[in-house]
Amino acid sequence: MITARSLVKHYGDFPALDGVTFDLDDAQILGVIGHNGAGKTTLLKIMAGLISPTSGNLEIDGVDVVRHPLDLKRNLGYLPEESRLYETMTTDAYLSFFGEIYGLSKAAIRERREDLLVSLALEPNGKKIGEFSKGMKRKVAIARSLMHDPGLLIYDEPTSGLDPMTSRSVLEYVKGLREQGKTVIFSAHNLFQVEEACDLVLILRRGKVVASGTIPELRETFGSITYQIFFRVPDPAAFATSVTCTAENGGYLAEARSVEELNRATAALAADGATIERIESHYPTLEEMLLKIGR
Numbered sequence: 343m344i345t346a347r348s349l350v351k352h353y354g355d356f357p358a359l360d361g362v363t364f365d366l367d368d369a370q371i372l373g374v375i376g377h378n379g380a381g382k383t384t385l386l387k388i389m390a391g392l393i394s395p396t397s398g399n400l401e402i403d404g405v406d407v408v409r410h411p412l413d414l415k416r417n418l419g420y421l422p423e424e425s426r427l428y429e430t431m432t433t434d435a436y437l438s439f440f441g442e443i444y445g446l447s448k449a450a451i452r453e454r455r456e457d458l459l460v461s462l463a464l465e466p467n468g469k470k471i472g473e474f475s476k477g478m479k480r481k482v483a484i485a486r487s488l489m490h491d492p493g494l495l496i497y498d499e500p501t502s503g504l505d506p507m508t509s510r511s512v513l514e515y516v517k518g519l520r521e522q523g524k525t526v527i528f529s530a531h532n533l534f535q536v537e538e539a540c541d542l543v544l545i546l547r548r549g550k551v552v553a554s555g556t557i558p559e560l561r562e563t564f565g566s567i568t569y570q571i572f573f574r575v576p577d578p579a580a581f582a583t584s585v586t587c588t589a590e591n592g593g594y595l596a597e598a599r600s601v602e603e604l605n606r607a608t609a610a611l612a613a614d615g616a617t618i619e620r621i622e623s624h625y626p627t628l629e630e631m632l633l634k635i636g637r
């Protein structure tokens with residue numbers, strides 16, 4: 343369980359984080375989103391114990407992270423926005439090195455390393471990390487974050503810069519971590535991935551939480567569902583209706599913003615001689631929500 347209360351971080355006079363509060367249960371995925379400079383990396387670095395907040399409290403599994411950052415690190419895997427790897431090392435040597443840092447036995451290191459390579463579909467073939475593609479390097483960094491089998495993963499833009507296939511496999515992997523009971527916090531600019539994977543979303547704007555909750559809760563906050571009514575009319579030249587509509591692919595489209603409005607519009611259109619072809623519901627996407635929030 344993570345409890346963040348009124349986290350503030352100033353860089354000089356500049357408030358990069360300004361009173362961030364949230365709770366997160368175990369085995370959940372939290373997505374942190376916001377425009378460039380909103381404070382995502384700053385929040386993730388505080389959560390990973392890499393920088394201290396100027397004020398506020400952060401408890402992870404009952405441990406005060408601000409006071410005891412080392413206690414957190416035993417159970418934490420962190421993936422920075424840009425993972426700098428030891429490019430002259432092979433993957434085996436690299437992962438073994440980190441396993442040793444975490445005090446794992448040689449047998450445990452071998453087992454863990456092989457498990458991770460298989461589950462991340464990494465086939466290093468003895469190559470040095472510097473020879474890998476960007477996607478493979480990202481996967482090696484993810485494997486490194488998991489060598490000591492931590493319960494909490496903090497990933498800063500894990501799929502940034504990856505091609506769609508690699509990006510998808512990393513996202514599926516992250517979703518699988520939740521199935522293993524791990525808690526994942528990740529930031530992303532790919533909002534479809536956040537909508538798909540996250541149990542909870544935190545939207546930051548200029549260091550403040552402007553909205554948080556599950557995707558359905560955020561939809562409630564940001565203006566809910568709209569209904570699109572697609573219809574046809576027998577004689578367009580003679581058709582007249584009080585319902586606002588536009589021509590659409592040889593037919594017509596009207597919109598309603600509530601069930602009541604939908605009922606009124608469909609009744610009026612039917613009375614005016616229209617044939618309703620289909621009704622589609624449209625939920626605001628995270629992208630539309632972010633656009634609405636603005637910078």
Ligand SMILES: Nc1ncnc2c1ncn2[C@@H]1O[C@H](COP(=O)(O)OP(=O)(O)OP(=O)(O)O)[C@@H](O)[C@H]1O
Nearest residue numbers: 353356357358376377378379380381382383384385
């Ligand atoms: N070390 C620092 N010193 C001074 N200002 C900083 C420092 N780190 C971040 N900032 C500023 O704090 C604000 C938040 O930065 P942060 O990197 O947390 O944002 P972000 O949401 O992760 O952005 P991006 O999406 O571009 O990665 C920005 O205005 C940034 O310029």
